[in-house]
Amino acid sequence: MFSLCTPFQRRAATILVVMQIIAAHALAAGGSDKSATPKTDIAALLQVQSDVQKLLPQVRLALVAIQTGGGTASGVIISADGLLLTAAHVPGAPGKDMRVILEDGSVTTAKSLGMDKTTDAALAQLKKREKPWPFVKLNREVANAQPGEWCFALGHPGGFDKARGPVLRVGKIVKQTANSLHTDCVLMGGDSGGPLFNFTGEVIGIHSQIWENRDQNVHVSMAPFLRSWDAMQKSEVIKTWGIGAGGYLGVATVMSDDVELAVADVIEGSPAQKAGVRAGDVILSVNGDAMTDQQQFTATVRARAAGDTLKIKLRNDGKERELSVQLAQKPQEEGQ
Amino acid sequence: MTNEEFRMTSEAPNPNNEQRAAPSVGAISSFGLRHSFVIPSFFIRHSASLLLLSPLLVLAEAPRPTLPLEQRTNGKQTLAAVEKLKPLTTACAARIESALGRAICAATIVGEDGYVLFKASEVPDLGKARIKFGDGRTTELREVHRETSLDLVMAQAVGITGLRAVSFGAARPLAMGHWLCSVADAGKEPRIGIVSAKIRRIPGTGAALGIRMDEKTPEGAKGVRIIGIASESPAEIAGLQENDVLLAIASKNVAQYREVHDIVNKRQPGEIVEIRYLRKNKEETCRVRLASRTKVLQNWEGEDFANGGISLRTDNFPEVLQHDIPLLPTDMGGPVATLEGKVVGINIARVDRVTTFALPVEAFWTEAQQWMQADRHPPKAVRAE
Numbered sequence: 001m002f003s004l005c006t007p008f009q010r011r012a013a014t015i016l017v018v019m020q021i022i023a024a025h026a027l028a029a030g031g032s033d034k035s036a037t038p039k040t041d042i043a044a045l046l047q048v049q050s051d052v053q054k055l056l057p058q059v060r061l062a063l064v065a066i067q068t069g070g071g072t073a074s075g076v077i078i079s080a081d082g083l084l085l086t087a088a089h090v091p092g093a094p095g096k097d098m099r100v101i102l103e104d105g106s107v108t109t110a111k112s113l114g115m116d117k118t119t120d121a122a123l124a125q126l127k128k129r130e131k132p133w134p135f136v137k138l139n140r141e142v143a144n145a146q147p148g149e150w151c152f153a154l155g156h157p158g159g160f161d162k163a164r165g166p167v168l169r170v171g172k173i174v175k176q177t178a179n180s181l182h183t184d185c186v187l188m189g190g191d192s193g194g195p196l197f198n199f200t201g202e203v204i205g206i207h208s209q210i211w212e213n214r215d216q217n218v219h220v221s222m223a224p225f226l227r228s229w230d231a232m233q234k235s236e237v238i239k240t241w242g243i244g245a246g247g248y249l250g251v252a253t254v255m256s257d258d259v260e261l262a263v264a265d266v267i268e269g270s271p272a273q274k275a276g277v278r279a280g281d282v283i284l285s286v287n288g289d290a291m292t293d294q295q296q297f298t299a300t301v302r303a304r305a306a307g308d309t310l311k312i313k314l315r316n317d318g319k320e321r322e323l324s325v326q327l328a329q330k331p332q333e334e335g336q
Numbered sequence: 337m338t339n340e341e342f343r344m345t346s347e348a349p350n351p352n353n354e355q356r357a358a359p360s361v362g363a364i365s366s367f368g369l370r371h372s373f374v375i376p377s378f379f380i381r382h383s384a385s386l387l388l389l390s391p392l393l394v395l396a397e398a399p400r401p402t403l404p405l406e407q408r409t410n411g412k413q414t415l416a417a418v419e420k421l422k423p424l425t426t427a428c429a430a431r432i433e434s435a436l437g438r439a440i441c442a443a444t445i446v447g448e449d450g451y452v453l454f455k456a457s458e459v460p461d462l463g464k465a466r467i468k469f470g471d472g473r474t475t476e477l478r479e480v481h482r483e484t485s486l487d488l489v490m491a492q493a494v495g496i497t498g499l500r501a502v503s504f505g506a507a508r509p510l511a512m513g514h515w516l517c518s519v520a521d522a523g524k525e526p527r528i529g530i531v532s533a534k535i536r537r538i539p540g541t542g543a544a545l546g547i548r549m550d551e552k553t554p555e556g557a558k559g560v561r562i563i564g565i566a567s568e569s570p571a572e573i574a575g576l577q578e579n580d581v582l583l584a585i586a587s588k589n590v591a592q593y594r595e596v597h598d599i600v601n602k603r604q605p606g607e608i609v610e611i612r613y614l615r616k617n618k619e620e621t622c623r624v625r626l627a628s629r630t631k632v633l634q635n636w637e638g639e640d641f642a643n644g645g646i647s648l649r650t651d652n653f654p655e656v657l658q659h660d661i662p663l664l665p666t667d668m669g670g671p672v673a674t675l676e677g678k679v680v681g682i683n684i685a686r687v688d689r690v691t692t693f694a695l696p697v698e699a700f701w702t703e704a705q706q707w708m709q710a711d712r713h714p715p716k717a718v719r720a721e
Contacts, residue, residue, distance in 0.1 A: 040417040042675050045515050049530070052513040147403035152513075157690045167690060168512050168532045169660050171409045175402040182402075184409045186660060188689040214643050214662050214689070215408060 048150050048199075052170055055152075055201040060103055061134035065160035066090055066110070066124075066193060067099040072159040074194030075100070075110075075124065076203055082126030082133040086193030087208050087220065088115035091122060094235040100126060101160045103134075114232035117239050119179040119224035120208040122193075123232040136195065139202035142222040145181065149173045153185035153217075155194030155207055167191075174215060179224045181205040187217040227299060236305050248328050249301050249310070251277055253294050261291050263314075275325040281314040301327070410527050410662055417675075418517045418526050424677030428502040429523030429670045430493070431468045432459055432477075440465055442523045442670030443491075444682050445501050450493035451480070451708050453682055453700075454669030457487050457606020457649040460625070467493045470523065481707035484604050486700050487649055487684055490707045502671050505678025507657050507696030508535060518661045518683060518694075519670040529661030535696060540652025542601040543626035544633075545571045549582075549593040557614055558591050559583045568645070569632050574611070574624040581614040600626060605649035628652075630687075647685040656693035657681045663692050 062077040066086060075086035084100075091098060091112030100110045108127050115122035126133060139145075153169040171185035181196060187207050196205035196219045205219030228238055250270020256262040263281040266273045283291045287310060291297045304310060306329040313322045406412040418425075430443040432454055443454040452467065459465050462477040473496060480490040493499075510516075514531045546569020550561045559581040565572050582590055585599045586609045603609065605628040612621050627648045644664040657680065659672065665686045671679040672694045681694035 040414045042417050045417050045528070045675060049513055049515050052530075053511055056513055147401050148407055158688065163536045164533045164658070166533070167658070167660075168530060169690065170513065170530045172403060172407070172414075174408065186662065186690050191690075210689075212643070215405075 048170065051150075051199050052152050052168070055197065055199070056168065059136050059195075059197060059201050060154060060166055062136040063103055063154045063156075063166050063194065065101040065156040067101070067160075068092075068096065072156065072190055073192040074155040074190065074207065076154075076193075076195035076206070077126065077133045077135045078138050078203065079135050080132035082110075082128065083135075084110055084124040084126055085138070085195070085203065085206050085225065086112075086122050086124055087206055088117050088120045088122040089208075090193045091115070091124060094237060098124065103166065105162050112235075114228070114234060114236040115238070116224050116228040116232065117237060119220050119228075121206065121220045121224045121228060121232070123225075123229075136197070137202045138222050138225070139198060139200075139204045140222065140226065142181070142204050143176070145173055145176055145198065145204055145221075147173050147175050149198070151181075151183055151185065151196055151198055151204065153183070153187065153191070153194065153196050153207065153219075155187065155191035157188045157190045159190050171217075176221065179221055180208065181219045181221045183217050183219065184215040185217055186214050231305065238302070238305075248306065249325060250328075253283070253297060255294065256282065261294060261297055271325050271328045275312075275323045277312070277314065277323065277325070278316065281316045284313040284315055284320065286313075287311050409529075415526055415528065418528060421517055421673065421675065421677045422526065423500065424503065424679075425517055425671060425673050426519050426524060426526060427470060427500050428679070429519045430470070431523050432465050432669065433468055434465060439666040441666055441668050442519060442683070443467060444669065444671040444679070445499050446490075446704065447492075447708055448497065448499050448501055449712075450496040450499060451490060451501075451711075452477075452493060453488055453490050453704060455487055455647070455649075455684055456482055456484065456489040457604065458647070458665070458668065459489065460606060460608055462489070462491055467491075469493075469496070469499070480711045481704075483700075483703070483707075485652075485654065486695060486703075487606070487653065488682070488695065488700055488704070490704060490711075492711070502673075502679040503677065504697045504701055505674060505676070505680050506698065507680035507694075508698055510535075510657070510674070510680065515675050516659050516661060516672050516680070517675060518659075518663065518667070518672045520663055520667050523667075523670055527661045527663060529659045529692075531657060532660040532690070533658040535655060535657055538651045538653045538656050538693065541629040543603045543605045543607065544629040544631075545569065545576075545596075545600055545624060545626065546632040547571045547576065549596060551592055553581050557581050557583075558589070559614060560590050560593055560596055566632050570624045570627050570648075574622045576611070576613065576622065576624070577615070579615075582611060583614055583619070584612040585609055601629075604652070605631070643689055644686075646687055650685045650687045650693070653684060653693060653695065653699075655696055655699040656684065657696045659692055659694060660690060661692060 064075045066073045066075045073090040075084045078085055094112050094114055096112040098110045100108050110124045110126045113123040113125055151173055154166050157167050169185040171183050174182040174184055187210050191207045194207045195203045198204045205221050208220045209218045231238060250267035250272040251263050252265040254262055254264035261283045263277055263279050265279055266277050285291055286300050304327055306327050309324050309326045311322055311324055428445045430452060432440045432443050434440055441455050441458045443452040445452050462479045465477055466474055467477050468474045475496055476494045477491040478494055480492055482489045510531050512531050517526055517528050520527045546566035547562045548564035550563045553559050553561045562576060562578055562580045588599055590596050603626055605626050608623050608625050610621060610623050628650045630650050631646055647665045647668055663686060668683045668686060670683050672681045672683055673679045681696045683692060684695045685693040687693060
C-alpha cells in the first residue's frame, strides 16, 4: 500500500532541481503564459474544445483496453511496431500475457516488458503484425508543463464498454512533481495506464492513482518513462528504493565546499564498502560519464539493475583511482 | 448449503454484471489509495540514509507550485466564462427539498406557469417535497405526469407564475469534447464539463435490496434470513440487519430467495416496498426504497468511488448523454446547456466518479410538451391556482 507513496517522498532531492527549472521557465515565459490569465472567457473555452475535437479522432486510435487476470485497465500505443505504455500495477511483472482491446473493439495480445515500480511506469509490446499500429508521440519536455495548462485524458473507466467506447475527460494540470502530474481530469478504476495528453496531442502522463478528492488524480509523467526506458525495454524491474534491485550501491553523498560530489558515508557491508569506496572520496565519473551533482549520480546508479558492474572514478587527497563495483540488491530488512 | 453457495444464488451479479463489476473491483488495489497522504516517517528516514545523505533530502518534500482552486476547471476564475449564461441555466433551475429543507434534487423549469421536470426516482412522493426557486419563493408540488421509463416526473409548482423556462437545443449532434454547462448546489452554482462518451441506450439491470440471503431460518420460521448487507444499500438505509428473517415483501409472503429476487427485480429503482420481517422473534415492518442493481454492486465493498455518492437509479434509460461535469446525486434533475445557453438535456443519474448521465432533449421533450398541454387544457379543466 505504501509502496505507491514512497516515490513522492523519495525524490525530494530531484524535486528541488525541477523546481528551479520550473522557476526559470516561468521567468522565461514571462507574461505570455495564457494559462495564468486569471479569467477565462467563452472564446478560450471554445478554443480548448476545438483543439480537443481536432486531436481526438487521431489520438483515440492509440488508446487500448488491457485485460489481465486481476481486472481491466488502459494503455496507449506509442510506436508503429506496437510499443505500449501503461502503469506498472497493471501487468505487475514482466513477461505477462495480456488481452488487449483496440479502440474499434478488435482484440489482440501484448506481453509486458520492464517496469519502474517506484513510479508506476511500465512498457509492454503488442503482438507483431504486418500493418503498422496507430500510435501517438510521447512528450520529451514534460518538465516544462505548467500548472494551469489544459490537458485531456482518455481511458476505459470501469472496463471496456463497446456501446460507450473510450471516455474523454478535459481538465487542467494542478501540479507537477519529479515523477508525476496531478490534474483535475477525473479518473477511476479501469483508467489505470491510460494516456494524459497535452494540446499538441503528445502523451505527457499515464493514469496511475487517485486520492480522495475529485481534483486529485495522479498520472505518471513521461520523466520516469524516459529515465528508465532502456531498463524497461530490457524487461527489467526497477523496484522501490528500499526493496529494490534498482542499483544498490550503499553510499551517501554530499556536495562538498568546492561544489564537488563527495561521499559522505558508506554503509556497512554495502557493495561500495566492499569495493573500497571511502567517506571523503570525490566521485569524478561513473562508467566514463562525469558526475557533477547528486541527482545525476542517483539517476545513473538507479538506472542499473542489481548485478550490473559500475566503474567509478574517485579522487582522494589529490590521487585518482578507479574501482569496479557490482551493484547488489538492497537487503530486505533494511528496506522495510 | 453453506453461506458461500447461497452467495452465488442470492443477489450476486449475473454473469453479465459480473463482467462489468469485476474491473472496478480489480482496480481497487491501485485506485483505492484513500490515504496516500499518510507517509510513515520511517520512509523519510530510510530514504535519507540510503544513497544520498544530503541536507536537501532531509527537507523531505519541498513545496511545489499548485494550481489555486479558483483557477481549476471548475474554479471561480474559469467559471467566470459561463457567468453570462446564468439567466439561461441557473435561473431556469429550482431546488426540490424535503419538508425540513434538505436538498433532494434539482428541477428544470419548462413552463412559465410553474411546470418543472425532475428525477422521478428521487422523489417518489411529491406530497413530502416542496420546490424552492432562485428568488426564494417556496411552494408545494402537484404531480402532472410520472414517466418511469425515463425516470422523469413533471410537476407544477402550485400558484407560481412568471418563471423563466429553458430554451432547448439539439443534443444528438454534439460530439465528444463539446463543452456543457450545468448547475450544482441544487440549481444555484454553474459547473462545466464536456461530452465524454457516445450518446447511447443504458440497459436496465433491475432493482435490488443489497442483501445476501439464506433459506435456513431459526426455529423453522417461514422466511428468508439475511446473512449480509451491502454498505449504503437500500436494506441498510431502511435499518434491516443481518439475521433478520424476511417474511413478506409488498404483501407477498416469501420463503425462498428466488421469491425475494422475483419481487424486487420486477420493480424499478426508487420504488418503495414494504417489508415484514422477524427480528428476535418479534415481527416488524419497514419501508425500503429500492436502488439500481449496479449501484448496490458498487457498494458491496463499501467503496465510494463517486465522491458524494451515486443516484438510486443509474440505468435503464432509453438514451443518455454522458458528461464529466462534477455533480452530486442531489444535482440530478437540473438542466445541461451548451455554451450558447441552449439546454440539451436534464441530468438524470450520477453513476460513478467519472460519469453523469443526462437525458438528451430528443428523448423526452416531445412527450413532455404533450403532458404539459394535456394538463393545461384537460377535457374538464380544474386548474390548480
